[in-house]
Amino acid sequence: MPRFTVFMGLLAMTDDFVILVVDDNANNRFALRVLLSRLPETEVIEAAAGEEALMHTVTRDIHLILLDIQMPGMDGFETARHLLMTERTRNIPIIFLTAVFKAKEFIERGFAIGAVDYLTKPLEDNLLLSRVRFYQVLHARENRLADVVRQLRRQERSLSIALSQAEAANRTKSIFLANMSHELRTPLNAIIGFSEVVARSATIGPEDRKNLEIIYRSGNHLLALINEILDFSKIEAGRVEVVDEATDLGLLLDEVIKLLLPRAEQAGLTLLAQVETIPAVVRVDATKLRQVLLNLLGNAIKFTRQGSVVLEVRGDPATEGAVRIEFAVRDTGIGIALADQRRIFEPFTQIVTHAIGAGTGLGLAITQRYLSMMGAELTVESTLGEGSVFRFTLVAQLATEAVEVPASKGAVIGLAEADRGKRILIVDDDPDARRLLVQILAPLGFALAEAVDGMDAIARTASFCPQLILMDWRMPELDGLAAMQQIRAEQGEKAPPILMCTANVLGEQRSEAIAAGSSGFLVKPVRRDELFAALEEQLGLCFQRESTEQQKAAAVVISPTDLVAEIATLSDEIRDALRKAAEELNTSEVGALLARVADDHPHLARHIAAMLEEFQFEELIALLHA
Structure with a gap:
């Protein structure tokens, strides 16, 4: 047989436990082979000398060596030293065998070289078998452990690849969301901004104002939908953190109720808060808590046709600097x-018809995620046709620092004489974005200049010497970030404050x-109050504003009680006709009927017209039936 074939056959792998017996005495080797054959799944290889033993370790995988010490030529100690010098063989367990009467010297020398065990001749059969069986079991366990390690490494590589792919997908999604946010917010900036500018004009008629x-x-509704999708995407990508801050809880609750009260009144609902024993100031993520309450109360208003929506808040006595606060939003919807209660918290889930189910289906999913991040759990109890209760409990630390209450500010009407011309x-x-800012700022008395990109901004900064720059981010040639850095590098301490004004959010x-x-x-769409606050801070100026009395005079709100009472004063004919037109979704007929009652009931006519604009036919029908 060719030598190559023999060599390859010797290298063939086996699942047996391979024992190499090294002894110059053939009778000893025979006795050991017969004895070891009692062990299952065991193969015995023999070597008559140290050199032959080393050759076997080259061609075979050896799992245990029984090594005689006294042999002609290369003795057992020398053979063991050679085995320990090679990476392939240094970890093979070696049991030394000796017939020397004074075995202690040999034992110490053997262990010093690296033997794992030592047996003296004549060998006891059971002792030898138990020792070999121990290493056989140990080898089997090591193999299983090695298999587990290999499997874990494969899983680790797979997870690493999956993680890399997920991170790449997240980066792609983030880039896509940033681009879509920019592309959607840019036209919304013009839609919302110009409609607000034009609405302030005294020359437009009532119909145009409507x-x-x-x-x-x-536009604001579309912006809210975009924000919901972005918020949920940021939560899913793990880019949202809880930031606790000292918060006046009573002020936050009052703010939430005031924001939603006009919407509730327009739907003919009673909206109120019942608050008991809450601390003055706690440490909580006010932004997320406000959003949670707005989402829950907004949903309750949307799905309630008549009756009430109540926010219940109750605090337990404080212990060890913390307080447990229970929240409940109860409606008669x-x-x-x-x-459906099992799936309403799933993203993009809507459980009602389109008539009252407008939205992304993300509000409750975001609410649940936020509360989970804050250590709370949102639960629901509901009965069809009777209403729902959403509950959660927060544990908040008491805050010792005072919270500054922002002063109520009237609408900006101009600049003080000393500040005019800044x-x-x-x-x-x-160009639409520039035109909008010009129309907001020019009437107040600012001196304005425009630049169409980053390079133009650098040139205009040098020639116009602005006291403040409103800088867009994404622009051709040179973007706003690079332009800002170059302006600051060129002008140093003389550089004006630069406000980044962008749809990248x-x-x-x-x-x-x-x-x-x-x-x-x-952030675009730019809110006037945020813009004016930033200008006051950066330029050290103070706007002239409307008085609180002027603002109150401009606001006319009809309460739910007055609304029902005023509907009751309508004739049966008008009421029945309005109800029929509303049930048929006939907006033209409703409009014609409102024109008939507008002279005697102007507030009622405006309120119902506003409900039609919001497509609140269900709420209107409920009011007319009340």
């Missing part, structure tokens, strides 16, 4: 079927802008 209010309201440079590649982009030297960050 149309503008519809545009403004629809349409209720939720038991089967120079502002508006940088944006979108991801948290890391805000951090990147601030780290690069931005004095502030405004």
